[in-house]
Amino acid sequence: MEIPRIVGAGLAVIGAGIGIGLIGKGAMEGIARQPEAYGKIQTAMLIAAALIEGIGFAALFAVAEN
Secondary structure, rough: OOOHHHHHHHHHHHHHHHHHHHHHHHHHHHHHHHHHHHHHHHHHHHHHHHHHHHHHHHHHHHHOOO
8 A cells, every 4th residue: 555655655756846837937038028027037936936846845755654
């Protein structure tokens, strides 16, 4: 019963990594189109990336708990 939990946590972490990558890509494209909005875009990007990273950490902690 341990392997499905490990695989699930791995998929959650991979998904979080992909999500953060897509956020970074979108932010870079947005900054390239509107350089004057750099501060707002960066702030929104960092908040969203932190929330997604929290989900990845929660998945890892859920596996390590037992």
